Amino acid sequence: MRSEDLAKILGLSRSTISRVINNYPDIPQVTRDKVWKAIEEYNYAPNASARKLAGVKNKMIAIILLDIKDNEDLHHIKTTDHTLIHENPFFSPIVTAVIDQANKMDYYALVSIVYSKNDLKKVRNIFHQKLIDGAVFVGTQEAENDLIFDLIAQKHLVAMIDTSEVNNANHNAIYINADNYEGSVKAVSYLLELGHTSVGIITGNLNKLSAIERLVGFKSTLKKQGIDVTEHMIYEGDFTEASGYEGAKHFLTASNPPTAIFVSNDTMVVGAYKAISELGLRVPQDISIIGFDNSFFSPYLNPPLTTIDISFSGIAKRATTLLIESIEQEQQRGIVEKANATLVERESCQRLKK
Amino acid sequence: MRSEDLAKILGLSRSTISRVINNYPDIPQVTRDKVWKAIEEYNYAPNASARKLAGVKNKMIAIILLDIKDNEDLHHIKTTDHTLIHENPFFSPIVTAVIDQANKMDYYALVSIVYSKNDLKKVRNIFHQKLIDGAVFVGTQEAENDLIFDLIAQKHLVAMIDTSEVNNANHNAIYINADNYEGSVKAVSYLLELGHTSVGIITGNLNKLSAIERLVGFKSTLKKQGIDVTEHMIYEGDFTEASGYEGAKHFLTASNPPTAIFVSNDTMVVGAYKAISELGLRVPQDISIIGFDNSFFSPYLNPPLTTIDISFSGIAKRATTLLIESIEQEQQRGIVEKANATLVERESCQRLKK
DNA sequence: CTGAAAGCGCTTACAG
DNA sequence: CTGAAAGCGCTTACAG
Incomplete structure (x- = not known):
């Protein structure tokens, strides 16, 4: 018809x-x-x-999931968000949130997964074909910087979620990032409130921005409280379960173990729990543990993990909203925002008796 | 240009x-x-x-996620699949698999989430606008039957993943379903191999096809082994954690408790574990537990849960492939297939000493 | 081997 | 208030 x-x-x-x-x-x-x-x-x-x-906007955006090989920086995207309408973890909150928000604003959402540098050409094409009005990039690494900068230069509208790019403020694009620093401050402050003064940290890969920011938050919060941060309070992990295991062993077999450990992501907690259990110790009676990411599995750990939630669905929603707004205004915008981090209190931390 | x-x-x-x-x-x-x-x-x-x-196919399919209110039938879609290229649970294997397969076959994938009956109009429009060449529906319930039958009658190409529709063989559409019966047979056979002869089942909602099929597999497998299935071996749950809790209590406080329980989905196992722990019992030493679904959290349970995986990513891939094939041949196809179920052996079942 | 022209199904100034 | 016509950027018979 x-x-x-x-x-x-x-x-x-x-x-x-x-x-x-x-x-x-x-x-x-x-x-x-x-x-x-x-x-x-x-x-x-x-x-x-x-x-x-004939000239009518088609109202379609793309979500480009970058998962280019040797890309290990997505660790902190493992999360879930219970504020989503449907509780079943159909798929990650980021994608759901982007699609949802797009649909709400009457836009279609095309999803594309990029596994190799070669596929980046396809991404370029999606723009050049005028198939879409803009795109949200998730999981960006250096590999695709050239492409993205090109697109921006060609006046295409893009938003990036939790990009690892640091100096992004000068670009005409939308950057929404997790606030690792704030999250870390909240985690450590919580431990302090519970009366812990001897606290260790298992860090992530220290060549990753997120790991550094979490460590910096740890240090500055303790310092502010007048607690000296010494070398032996820091164990350098790499965001993997194995390094969490090693880190926990390291701290708990030391001569003067801490009463609490800030583990820089929930994945490492899985390893840490294993080590603790092997040592015959219990969480939180013998050692308090706080994680980071509020990963999907964290409520199912035993005991359920107290951790930091950085609401990726909120970030995704915000990025999508800003992107579509800039599409409607037909104008590039240079925006850098940080999303709130919140403490999710569960059962892995104990108040210290005085 | x-x-x-x-x-x-x-x-x-x-x-x-x-x-x-x-x-x-x-x-x-x-x-x-x-x-x-x-x-x-x-x-x-x-x-x-x-x-x-100008007449060239645009090579675009849609994934329509139906999550219409009062829709509780998606319980068995909670799963994860470790064969996916990227291990991070970015979003569900179904969506990933469909997008991936579509991309591999050089198709774009549009994702649309439908929360209300009202939104179904939009779905109809996507077809009428000729935006897509076909669509994969996930989570279909009765609510959208009319729409889907309409679309099929209008010669549109559709595939359905794990639809609850029973009499689907007569439609010119692609139906790929989980083999609940086979999965259930595998679960119970496994318990029998381990030497369990006194086995209970906590069923799902018995007004749902999947729950019925799982129960039937349970009964027939035991009968084949010469074991009489009596009323007291069956506890009627409803796929919720709460009913798993009640079911486990029911069996373990009975005068003659079974040595193993087949729990019809992993969500109910969470409740069952809680009950078992409260009763001071241990899995698997005191009671063997086998689940169904291989939900994303199952490896993180304590102990890690032995369960049945129905590889939704495999189902999704198959459905997508068939859909795109029928698009390329420009011809509707009536196909009904069941996907394999496989046992995932972890640590929640014990071999019985003779 | 390649160009001029029709046509795909809309939208939107331009007339009236 | 509404119709006839141009134009969007391609593809593809039709000629040559």
Whole structure:
């Protein structure tokens, strides 16, 4: 069914059909009603391509998931968010949130997963083909910087979620990042409130920005409290379960073990729990543990893990909203925002008796 | 950049550019090379809408996630699949697998989440607008049957993953389902192999097909082994954690408790573990537990849960492949397939000493 | 081997 | 208020 067909049936011209659909003024209500009724009856919908070609925005964004080999920086995206409407972990909150927000703002969402540098050409094409009005990038690493900068230079609209790019403020793009520093401050402050003064940290890969920021938050919070941060309070891990195991062993077999450990991500906690259990110790009675990321599995750990949630769904929603806004205004925007981190209190930390 | 522009630069006509791009024969290699080189150089890509409008397939499918209110039938989609290329649970294996497979077959994937009956109109529109060539539906319930049957009648191409629709063989659509029966047989056979002869089952909602199939597999496997299935071996749950808790209490406080329990989904196991722990019993020393679904959290339970994996990513991949094949052949196909279920052996079942 | 032209199904100034 | 016509950027018979 084409608009021509519908026009004939109604004894009108295509122009009028089009005007009704596009909500032009100066059309009598009778005509309007007649047209809409026929549209419903015949299940007419304007051909998307023709519409687009004639100059109407198609309202489509892409979500580009970058998972290029040797890319290990996505560790802190493992999370879940219980504020989502559906509780089943259908798929990650980031993708859900972007799609949801796009749909809410009446946009379609195309999802594309990129596994290799080679696939980046396809991403470029999606833009050049005018298939989309803009895109949200997730998991960006250095590999795709050139592409993204190119696209920005060509006036394409892009948003990046939790990019590891540091000096991004100067680009005409939207950057929404997790606030690792704030999250870390919250974690350590919580331990201090519970009365812990002897605290260790198992860090992530210290060549990763997120790991560094978490460590810096740890140090500065303790210092502010007048606690000297010495070498033996820091164990350098790498965000893997194995390093969490080693880190916990390291601290708990020391001559003067801490009463609490800040583990820089929840994955490492899995290893840490294992080590603790092997040493015959219990969480939180013998050692308090706080994690970071609020990974999907954290509530199922034994005991359920107190950790830091950085609401990726909130970040995703924000990025999507800003992207679509800039699409509607047909204007690039340079925005850098940090998202809140919140403490999720569960059962892995104990208040210290005085 | 339009094909016209490129043509001018090269001193050719749009026709020739188009022929090179669409791989027409009878074009001298020199021309071909010249054109491709320019395409690369100027980052030219044919406008997707114009192309589509001119009759070229756009190669786009949709994934429609149905999550309409009062819809509780998605319980058994909670799962994860470790065969996926990236280990991080970015989002569910179903969506990843569909997108991946689509991308591999050179198709774009549009994802749409439907929360209300009202949104179904939008789904209808996606088809009528000719935005897509076909769609994979996930989580279908009765609510959207009318829509789907309509679309099928209109010769649209659709595939359904794990639909609860029973009499689907007569429709010209692709149905790929989990084999609940086979999975259940595998679970119970495993318990029998370990020497368990006194086995209980906590069922799911018995008004759901999946729950019924799992129960039937349980009964038939025991019968085949010459074990009488009596009422007291069956506890009717409803796939929720709470009912798992009650079910476990029920069995373990009975006068003659079983040595193993087949719990019809992993979510109920969470409750069952809680009950067992409260009763001062241990898994698997005092009671063996086997689950169903291989939910994402199952390896993190304590002890890690032995369960049945129904590889939703495999189902998704298969559905996508068949859908795209039928798109390429421009022909509806009526296909009903069941996917394999496999046992995932972890630490929640014990071999019984003779 | 390649160009000129029709056509895909819309939207939107331009007339009236 | 509404129709006829141009134009969006391609592809593809049709000629040559």
